[in-house]
Amino acid sequence: MKRKDITGQKFGRLTVMRYEGAAKNGNATWLCQCDCGQRTVVDGYRLRKGATTSCGCYRREVMREAIRKNPKTAAKIGQKNQFAATEGVNLNATLTVRSTNQSGVTGVSFDQQSGKWNARLFFKGQLVLNRTYCSFGEAVTARQHAERQYLMPLLKRVQTPEAMSLMELLEA
Ligand SMILES: [Zn+2]
Incomplete structure (x- = not known):
């Protein structure tokens, strides 16, 4: 499956910094910078669905x-x-x-x-x-x-x- 590059995009408080690799379930994971200063690795599917909008x-x-x-x-x-x-x-x-x-x-x-x-x-x-x-x-x-x-x-x-x-x- 082709991966859509979402680097630089913003989802809620998270700005995507770079592709981080595939999760065990095959989903792409992305390293994100949260507005609060923390960094977190998030499942791209959850990002696009709006299920994850911050580092927590x-x-x-x-x-x-x-x-x-x-x-x-x-x-x-x-x-x-x-x-x-x-x-x-x-x-x-x-x-x-x-x-x-x-x-x-x-x-x-x-x-x-x-x-x-x-x-x-x-x-x-x-x-x-x-x-x-x-x-x-x-x-x-x-x-x-x-x-x-x-x-x-x-x-x-x-x-x-x-x-x-x-x-x-x-x-x-
Ligand atoms: Zn945060």
Whole structure:
């Protein structure tokens, strides 16, 4: 199937930077720059359908707004410590970008020595993902894949409002 070049096009908050390769399902994936400054790799089909319109920041904003309007939700999400201790996994720390991380993507960092991108994921005290990639996009995809593989089953079991919203973020 011939791929339509959508480089430079804008979908919602995302501007397409370059073709990133084919996904397992055969769909083209594209590295996109989000208006908020983050970069993300997105399935071209989801982009064109309007299913993905940001790096996830839009959903986070909507969530924040929902919490602001409904203090009950806030109270539930406020029980962070309880949630953080879920099955020994600190999900907040796992999914929050550290200010020292220059890539803008959690778990993806640039290794000066090798000149490559490193993708990592700690899960229950173990490094379940620790690989280097030539391109930023590949590292991001690997990290996202690992998040879905390891965190999703856990979030599905937890079923708290915060787990639900994190699941949405992972699915975005
Ligand atoms: Zn964004």
